[in-house]
Amino acid sequence: MNIKPSTALRNEYPQISQLAKASGEPIFITNKGESDMVVMSMQAYEEREKMFRHRDMVYQAELSRLSGAPAYTSDQVDAKMEDIFRAYES
Incomplete structure (x- = not known):
């Protein structure tokens, strides 16, 4: 963990x-000894956002499944994709 003063x-x-950029980790900035903000590289930020979007999609799919939406096996999906192609x- 990197901690730096303001x-x-x-x-x-x-x-x-x-x-x-080198660490790929957030850097915690303090002000007068107290936590104030976090700084990170754009690449780390974009990867973090991508992970959050993916997690949201997984949660939505699981909620959909739990609410009774139809589910398909991988074989059913493969067959459907072959039909489409x-x-x-x-």
């Missing part, structure tokens, strides 16, 4: 930026 963000921005090729 003065480091102001005075050492290039080093903080490089640390965020064959129809498209014709």
Whole structure:
């Protein structure tokens, strides 16, 4: 875990930026000894957001399944996809 004072963000921005990119981890910024904010690289942020979107899709699918929506086996899905591809090729 990386913790830096707010003065480091102001005075050492290039080093903080490089640390965020190299570590891929959030950097916790403090102000007067108290937690204040978190800084992370854009790549780490985008990966985190992608993971959250994926998790949301899994939760939605599970809620749908639990509410009685039809479920399909992988064989049923494969067969349906084959039908779609064959129809498209014709």
